[in-house]
Amino acid sequence: MTIRYVREFKGFAGIRLESDDIGTADDPSIILLHGFGQTRKVWEDVAVGLEQAGRHVINVDLRGHGGSDWSSDSRYGFDAYVEDLRAVLGQMRTRPVVVAAMHSGWIATAALAEDAATLASGLILVDPPAEKGGQTVRAAAETVSASLLQGLAKPDYDTKLLDLFHVDGTGERLSVAAPHINIPVLLIRGALGSVEPDTASPAFVAAFPDVEAIDVDGGGLLVNAERTEAFNGLLIDFLERKQPRFIPEYRSGSDARTLRDAMGCFATGITIITAHAADGKPIGLTANSFTSVSLDPPLLLVCIANNAGSAETLRSAESFAVNVLQIGQQPVSNLFAGKGEDRFAGTRWEVGEYGAPILPSSLGIFECTRNALHEAGDHFLLVGKVEKASFEPRRDPLLYFRGKYRRLHFT
Structure with a gap:
């Protein structure tokens, strides 16, 4: 019928x-x-x-x-x-x-x-x-x-x-x-x-x-x-x-690869987490595990791999910033996701009001002070209290889905 x-x-x-x-x-x-x-x-x-x-x-x-x-x-x-x-x-x-x-x-x-x-x-x-x-x-x-x-x-x-x-x-x-x-x-x-x-x-x-x-x-x-x-x-x-017809074929399993690919089905924005090391040197890394936790008090959370090069600095940092990237910052995302480079040498940055490095060309910036840290397997959860939020409403977000950068389509 x-x-x-x-x-x-x-x-x-x-x-x-x-x-x-x-x-x-x-x-x-x-x-x-x-x-x-x-x-x-x-x-x-x-x-x-x-x-x-x-x-x-x-x-x-x-x-x-x-x-x-x-x-x-x-x-x-x-x-x-x-x-x-x-x-x-x-x-x-x-x-x-x-x-x-x-x-x-x-x-x-x-x-x-x-x-x-x-x-x-x-x-x-x-x-x-x-x-x-x-x-x-x-x-x-x-x-x-x-x-x-x-x-x-x-x-x-x-x-x-x-x-x-x-x-x-x-x-x-x-x-x-x-x-x-x-x-x-x-x-x-x-x-x-x-x-x-x-x-x-x-x-x-x-x-x-x-x-x-x-x-x-x-x-x-x-x-x-x-x-x-x-x-x-x-x-x-x-x-x-x-464009052949197909029957949906769901992959399943508990192995790391399947879990990673399944998680990749959830489209996210991309952020760069920044802070200062003990010697005053700016550090930062690209992360897409970021979420709002609470509005009262204003809390957010980022998820950091234990083996990340900047992990130890972020564990002890009293202040940090979350820079939400816009579509023009894909090269910056790649830079801060790599290893062995001076990530800040060719990147425009400045010190925010609460002491952390910030990337002023970002779509949004959250300047935070440390609120809590929780161990979670091979990652740790860094919870920050938002002291200041700023954003540029005319820019569009850089997105990530199934291992590739994406951008919004507006109707």
Whole structure:
């Protein structure tokens, strides 16, 4: 039995985007984007076929189309659609494959330009028009609408968008974007669907690092609707090769490696703990085992390995600082995680108000006095009373997950 319900997303400037959510959310996800002059109904048979092949399908109406809001302030520019898609991707629980027809292929390419690998796991372009020489948005939409009136579905869109979706400069923008989209890409063309076959293959497609291209003989105007079986076969073949379905395989055990990898599933920020040695020399080390303990009194805790080079100094330090790192401090994190280097020689630092060295370029700084120390296996827990906290609200945190540095994605 197919699981289906209507799902809403919040798009750019708060616009409501309506979609069909089909299948089980634990299966690999696919987002379907129709072309202008269509609605999500044009994907109906494709969506069912994908769901039957074990995929979770999100079939979206673009703004100004079908069940999605029609913009009251006529926001139908190219960037509005790009930001809509980025908003939808940001609300997904997993990284989906994006399937985009016609001019939606342009939108998807621009949306994935900066951080494709964090937003999506694949991109499939269906009959994207050439940046130059191809049909205009209005011509394409009106041609499709005529086809839809012959039996595929009833056209349902705000005609104002055809004049407001400006594409000037799009070709250059897509050519710049494509080389940075480092996820698998598939181009599917309906061989008979192109009004101008010589210009049907967009120039930017060749710039994708990992791209395949397939022509569907007899594809007609809407290859996904008129050759659904062949189209689905191509989609599923690509998906099984590039994003195969899998049964979750949980590793278990009590050994140190398994425990370390399991702990790595918990994403954290990164800190540098600093203090002064007895001879006045500044010391510091990188740590991600850090947490708030109490607000009244203000206490925090850091976890230090017994074999760390700075461990003995931190055991006896009467004051120390916790410097929470921002995304520009990855080199500093690496420096303070290494051994045998003068970590402070090339690092900007100063003495804080309570005597500990601080790194003033950090996202946040907690200056502490020693409150308690607890032994805990091969580590010890250093509890500090926060005497002063400072932070820079315009910076973003440096994150750590599964042994790699990460950064936030904001929707």
